[in-house]
Amino acid sequence: MTTSDTLPDRLRKLKLWMQGRWKGISREARRLDETAVQTAYARWAPYYDMVFRAPLYWGRHAAVKRINALEGHVLEAGIGTGMSLPHYGKHLTVTGIDLSEAMLERARIRSAEMINIAGLICMDASDLSFPDNHFDVTVAMYVMPVVPDPAKVLSELERVTRPGGTVLLVNHFSTDHGPRAVVERWLKRYADRLGWNPEFPKSRVLRHTSMVLEDEETLAPFGLFTLMSFRKAEDPQA
Secondary structure, rough: OOOOHHHHHHHHHHHHOOOOOOOOHHHHHHHOHHHHHHHHHHHHHHHHHHOOOOOHHHHHHHHHHHHHHOEEEEEEEEOOOOHHHHOOOOOOOEEEEEHHHHHHHHHHOOOOOOEEEEEEEEEOOOOOOOOOOOEEEEEEOHHHHHHHHHHHHHHHHHHHEEEEEEEEEEEEOOOHHHHHHHHHHHHHHHHHHHOOOOOOHHHHHHHOOOOOEEEEEEOOOOOEEEEEEOOEEEEEEE
């Protein structure tokens, strides 16, 4: 990335980098470019709430409502600027992670008066540093279609969730029939500009987990998003 890149250019390149589509670039060059990636996030952070608060409201509201009916320690992966934080029940302990320190700084400001926040940590969701079985509930909202390896992220969420605990995902999942499928296939060519993959079937999640899918809830607006609730198997030795 060059210093002359516009914000949209940087965001498109950020998306390409995250999906591993920069062909012919060395591992060292990729590593050196992480600074530019963080710069792109930093430039985007001030506008994030303004752009995404409304379209992501329903999924965020549904997930937090489910979590508030539970107990214990919650991990939110990809917490961003922390729009969900004020809505978690005070009976919960909440930890949030995100790849962007700039996003987390805004989340820390938002949660400054909250006493149930255990930490807001800069961390890769596909390589969590938490021990096994550490959280009662884990949640990732709008994360899976924008990470390079969704299966690895789901595996990590499952690993750090206690036996019998809950893993929640909120995402747009594509369909394979009807007018919406046609539109999604057409939009796929613009995935890099959109910042998400319109053609992301549920199978990309379901085939990579042994957890039990307990419930699905179709969400507004227009049924474009789905909340999936998984239960991690109980430890047979417990």
